[in-house]
Amino acid sequence: MRLIWTLQTFSWGDVPDVLVVALILFVASLIMRGPQATPLMRGTVVLVLVLGLLTTMLDWIAFRWLLNYVVTAVVVAIPVVFQPELRRALERVGRTGWSTMFGRAPAFSEEELVIEAICAAAARLSERRHGALIVLERNDCLDEFINTGVPLSAQVSPQLFLTVFWPKTELHDGAVIIRNDRVESAASVLPLSSGRNLTDRKLGTRHRAGLGISEVSDALCVIVSEETGRISVTNRGRMIRRLDSDRLRTILSAFYTGARTQAEAWPWMPVVSRVRKEVDRVRNSGPGNRAASM
Structure with a gap:
């Protein structure tokens, strides 16, 4: 019921709030890249989303109380689990300074x-x-x-x-x-x-x-x-x-x-490049190209 009420009361004034949260999650996904961090990040997001949906959909008082404490524990554990990635991100910000944030490439x-x-x-x-x-x-x-x-x-x-x-x-x-x-x-x-x-x-x-x-x-x-x-x-x-x-x-x-x-x-450029390469790969492997190769 709470989820339905939230959707019904959603207005254009809430759009900036949603965009800021989406931007934070996107930047976090760029920072937490790696052979170990990506599965952990994916599992954490899925766990938080599932617990959040259960909290809003079920009207069980004791279960909701337990889930609230679990979500709090997950939030507290995130800096511990992702400590190497967070440290590496802070080192990168300290090394590049403010010039990188405004698009002015420093001399390496x-x-x-x-x-x-x-x-x-x-x-x-x-x-x-x-x-x-x-x-x-x-x-x-x-x-x-x-x-x-x-x-x-x-x-x-x-x-x-x-x-x-x-x-x-x-x-x-x-x-x-x-x-x-x-x-x-x-x-x-x-x-x-x-x-x-x-x-x-x-x-x-x-x-x-x-x-x-x-x-x-x-x-x-x-x-x-x-x-x-x-x-x-x-x-x-x-x-x-x-x-x-x-x-x-x-x-x-x-x-x-x-x-x-x-x-x-430009942190989003590697993502764009990977998407572009994947599109080119799918396009080149189309039926026409496969028939030509045969």
Whole structure:
């Protein structure tokens, strides 16, 4: 009855209220992206909606009293459950400042230094035939994999990469994960690829791990082969191989600096891009195209 009364008394003056709530939920969905946060966010929203509908539809006093306390407990638990994502969002706001909110793209000089450090280190590691696995975190949180390694919280530099991936060190057999232009961990364990994206079945564990992290997140991974010294990059489940320093720099600039600038200046653009790609995929797989391919 309360729900029906609310719908009957709804007026144009309530539209801004609904829009503000929708905007808050949309921003929260952008912040809480990640391999672990998305299912938790979805489950929390479903639980709150179901409890809210039961509270308004049922006229049971004791049950309503219990549901009110459950909803309160869920609201209190949200900051605890989503603590890594909330911390990452606050770090992003503090790093970008107010200029990003008004659409003025800042100069990411630190990220350019990161790109140069990775390119220089990859070239020297390639010459020495020292295997390397460098992961750049983007929007999806990688805490699950950072916690499997040795915490560093160090500044990015070619010397650090060369030291970590020296075959005699204890940290060389694993991945280095970079977050917010700093090396968060070394010797981190990454998930191996399921195999459907492997074009070469002879690829080793390092390449499978690089593909694996790109399949479960939007991270960018730089791989240096220990056997051949070749440099590869994985992203979104795809691998680009046989890169030199110039091509690696171009790819990192496009996928890392450009993607982060766009995502922070215009948070809704990644969603629009994904929707556009999905529409193009459905359109290209229409009956006419399938018949032509046959």
